[in-house]
Amino acid sequence: MMFAALVPTDPGGGSDGDSESRRRGSIGALGMVLLLASLSVLFASGIALFIVVRLADGDAWDPLPLPKSIWIATGVLLASSTTGMAAAFGAKRGPSAVLIGGLLLTALLGCVFLALQWQNWQELYPHFQKAEERAMERARALAVEMNLEPPLRAIPRAFGIFYMLTALHAAHVIAGVVPLLWVTVRAMLGAYRGTTGDGVRRVIVYWHFLDVMWLILLGLLAISAT
Amino acid sequence: MSSLNPAAAGPLVGAPATDNYLTHSRGFWSWAATLDHKRIGVMYLVGIFTMFLVGGLFAVLLRSVLLTPDAAAGGVKTIVDANMYNRFFTLHGAVMVFIVIIPGIPAALGNFVLPLMLGAKDVAFPRLNLCSFYLWLIGTGMALSSLYWGGVDTGWTFYTPYSTKVGSSGAFGGVVPVVAGAFVLGFSSIFTGLNFIVTIHKLRPPGMTWFRMPLFLWGTYATAVIQVLATPVLGITLLLLLAERLLGIGFFDSELGGDPVLFQHFFWFYSHPAVYIMILPAMGVMSELISVFSHKHIFGYKFIAFSSVAIAILGFLVWGHHMFTSGQSELLGVIFSAITFSIAIPSAVKMFNWLTTLYKGSIDFKAPMCYALSFMWIFGIGGLTGLFLGMMGLDQHLHDTYFVVAHFHYVMAGTIFVFFGAIHYWWPKMTGRMYDEGSAVLASILMFIGFNLTFFVQFMMGTRGMPRRYYEYRPEFQMGHVISSIGSYVMLAAVLLLIYTMIRSLRSGRPAPANPWGAGSMEWQCASPPPHDNFKTPPPVVDAYDYESLEWDERVGGYVHRGRRGGPAAAH
């Protein structure tokens, strides 16, 4: 959504079209770099929290049975990055079939990934409920020992953080599908003719970023489960 | 109005004399949907100043409550009970920090000035800029809506487990909207920072090298880096807080295996750099004001520029000094204390450079300069008292007392002085009108007296052991509290006088020349107010601090470049 806002200002001046578009491209590219830097900090702080909590919990960590389809989802996301690369490659030659097809496929695979994630969340939910009961028991026992009111709800932290981080990632995937569709429509309407396709490339760079973030998250979740 | 302004109407600017950004288009949507950085800046300024008044009224109310030690002694305490008091100090803090000071100088004045100063037509991403403004508006609305939900009484720091378990009434309470509002305001701040970094990197006209940029831009640049890289951590922290409050995920709640100190680490990782988000732009403005009103080249340009960058980097590494008594490990405390002291050096370097700039200058006590000189005094005290708090052994005594309250007001509210100075300084450029120096200077002097009256005595109360956020206190402190409250009334009078001055200027102020102060930076080369697209052609880049070629021109009522009077600019 913010990509629409990342449209650079018209710097004006009488510069000719080619150097002008290169100039605008470099403005957008820097904006993208900063956006990704900011998002990296966002994910990094989430991951830092994950590591702190995981280390602090030690053996008390609830086993987190990662659903099988999470690996399928990962495959889908990786595939979407490849189609994205193809689209970015195609963008160099204007509104080609490679560009439009690549973009459409990428957006579609993004949606499939989201659907699979939804499926994963549901699959994990019964485990989550069981773990919540256990967590609630622990909290109640502690409350008795401390002579205090027990808490209203006790979400096991392993699950809490799994849902939080994957939801954070999914929100950013949604925020990537929207501009993907936007550039697809623009490409279909014949935009990017005779341009370097910077707009497309920026969206794809963002897409790769999501891919990398997902691999890091998944790696952490997989390691911590054992 | 700028037709009275021959210098500005010269071919250098090239804009039609009657057309400026205020008159370029009309109607509600021409403002609400504008992409013009100047209009966005003005909208920010109006919004932020309004919120400053709201936060300020909370403060005056707080000070009135504190006139008497307890309800038995009468006074306002018979009307305002402890719960209301707690809600008011929370909102005072949250409004002033997240809504007023953090966006204050960068978003309001930075937006207006930065592209002009750079010689650019706009910021790099005008739509993102407007988006930032609306996020600010939404965040502010959300934060204020907490009043409807029963208020929020956690203090602006939202410390857990108070904010996740107790706080205001009900599971929702006022905590959720305020925290969500701060989250949205964070996005606004990130987008502004991102925009400014790209603008400074990419939209500098030919000849505007990094070391020719006015120091305000260096300050804003350093700020923007912090905004982009620190604010996401606040985002995560607030999300966790909401998840914990609404869903019961136990990150911070020890009953569920969490750790309340973890929240403090996350919170201060953003909120300490946020102090530098507040102070760095103010320091940038200071460098402009001190140099312009001494009519003298800034001293030690590179040291000032690099000290901004140094402060921005070190600012990321000192958050733990808020936690010397929190139960974090002693080793961590030692490291944080050491880095905290190192950050004192670049701040001192700036002070000495400003001082040396004054030496042998031609000091003109216009209102902006009065605010700037006040800041030297105020930041001097604010910075030096930081040394006491950075010493771990002393902090054991001073932490969370009025000493801390006074210290951060001397630093953070010190930036309000610069904010006011900057408003006066760029007022003629923004509105095309001069203001009345007499009443503006009087307001600045009142403000200075009121401020010191309010906060200096709080240092002494703090060392005697007066804790912060206290509704009732022991009678031995009443004298101090009364002095402090009187000071706040003086400040209130000063702000009212300031508003009066500004309204009078809008109604009947003398039309402003292009360059009323004799400043060298580029925003003073276009007309006041500037035309819609700032510069038709990028203006020639000159040394922003070279005043030798600037001369007072009686006919214009402002300064002009020597040899440029009524004619084309001299080549530079």
Next chain:
Amino acid sequence: MTGILADSLGLMPPKASTFAPAVDFWFDFTLWVSIFFFVLIIGLMLLFMVKYRRRPGVRAVVTPTHSTALELSWTVIPTILVVIMFWGGFKTYMDQRVMPLDAYEIGVNAKQWAWEFTYPNGIRHPELHVPKDVPVVLTMYSDDVLHSFFIPAFRVKMDVMRGRYTKLWFQATLASPPGQYYPVLCTEYCGTSHSTMTTKCVVHETRAEFEQWLRDADPLKKLTPEQYDEYLRDPSAFIAAHPDIQGLQSPADMGRKLWDSKGCKQCHSIDGKVGTGPSWSGIWGQTHEFSNAPPTAVDENYVKESIVNPRAKALKGYAANAMPTYQGRITDREIDSIIAFIKTLKSGSEAK
């Protein structure tokens, strides 16, 4: 090492602990440095403001815009000074944070919005009393939100939180004058009555005086025999009728605290788990069999005997010598409280 300036200006509260002189000294040191730099900067600023004020026809003098020597000097000199300050702060902090080994230990419990102090003899009291010249370690715990324990006169402060014990120590050097006290404050915002979460710290001149206070602090000791009977008949009515007697609770509550503080809980669970000794859960009224005595029902006399003379009856299935005698370490009225507490422990009631 004291703070001459802080003293003469009356900036600091009385110096009543061993930390105070060092803290005040470094406060003074920093204050002198600050005053020096403030006077230097503001003095020069005022001088320049007068000397170089704008006058008609006088332009600013062009001076060098840069001087490496100047920049270096005002970088290096403050650096040296802050290194000294860091060292001072570090040294004082380490003294404050390294707990002495053979200190007198007092437990601190914070809750919205009151302090409670647990002394080694199990007495809980809302006021902090300490002997002069004895190192005291406070082990602190919060029942709810964050609090922070602060005694200005001792220059000590530490956050108190739930889920983790925090510690703080001091050695008082100045007895509080009769009838006076040092304020104990909460400095971490904790809700509505945060500002009234204060209490008194009384420093006794001698250890003996302190011990005397401690013996007298047992609220049950303050009761006359008639009052005590009245209290036993209906504790809650008695507590309501005598708000002046602080620290009174129902016998069962008091018994629970004694179980917690006197070491009973080391061996006797209240949830049915078998420990070194039998669990108290559901024990009341059960018939116990002994290796050296005829079976007896668990009643008042049996409990009392087990406390003051635990070896009189050796319960089958448990080590005979495991329990030490509490003779002389517990009052009759405290035994009554423990009995009242055991009576409330129905079988399995605490297990869930």
